[in-house]
Amino acid sequence: MAENNNANVVAEEQIVPVEDKPCTDKEAGGSGGGDVPATKNKNPFLEINNLDKALATMTLIFSIPILGFIVWIFYVRYSDCESILKLPSFQVEIGIALIFLFLISNGVVFLRSRHPVLGLLIVMVPLLLIFIIGLALVGAYKMESRSVAASPKWLRLKVFDEAHWQDIKSCIYDTGACDDLVSRTLMLKSYDFSLKKLTSIEVKQQSSLYSGCCTPATICEMEYVNATFWTKKEGVPNPSSPYVSECNLWDNDRGNLCYNCFSCKTGFLKTLQAKWWKLGVFLILASLLLFLAHLILFLSSVVKQFRS
Incomplete structure (x- = not known):
């Protein structure tokens, strides 16, 4: 009986409780495995x-x-x-x-x-x-x-076609572009009018030359009365100027003005x-x-x- 009791005591002493340990990535991977790389954060926009x-x-x-x-x-x-x-x-x-x-x-x-x-x-x-x-x-x-x-x-081909220009000229007159110019500049003197910013149809500026459908060219040296009424001076303008013909075409009649001038066609063309x-x-x-x-x-x- 004593021998059996001693054997049981020895057996109990040999039974040692084993603590649970967390399994590491290295142990899980075996002897040949390495650390598992951490997942990188990705930019969701990309x-x-x-x-x-x-x-x-x-x-x-x-x-x-x-x-x-x-x-x-x-x-x-x-x-x-x-x-x-x-x-x-x-x-x-x-x-x-x-x-x-x-x-x-x-x-x-x-x-x-x-x-x-x-x-x-x-x-x-x-x-x-x-x-x-x-x-x-x-x-x-x-x-x-x-x-x-x-x-x-x-x-350019259409505007400078005489058949089309006759209708365009009538249309510009009917829209009252020059009449509107007179109403806006009625109280302006000659110098103030020269500084007025106008549309390409009303007046076209090239260097020191002013022309358009409603005003004569500056080279004509006419005296300003109002926007559409200018007094011709005696003498012939510079014959070498391309605007001499414009001076002859100018008419103070509201129905004529410079509607037949080259500058009027150019002003309308520029607008288009x-x-x-x-x-x-x-x-x-x-x-x-x-x-x-x-x-x-x-x-x-x-x-x-x-x-x-």
């Missing part, structure tokens, strides 16, 4: 999904100014006697083209994930067309076609060119910005499909 959404939003923002410009086109289409040259119809065509461009651009943005290549090709066609029209309106290339309406060369040049610049900038936005969005969509 993830392809968030970047793709940001590019799509940017493309939509770039297309918003087109809507405002469409409203402007339809609002000013009957200004400056342009209906005689049938320019309002051309403005309507550009406005319709911009509407289609807006719809196509935004449609491609929403359908880019399914058909990125086809969407890029579809949007490039109207963008290229708008870009070419913009270049024509600003006269960016010398070999400019005369058939492109509202281009600088086209406008300034407006259509702005339109051309907008078309160029809008097409370039949308082209870059869609190109970057296309590349982003391709990368996204490649990674998935």
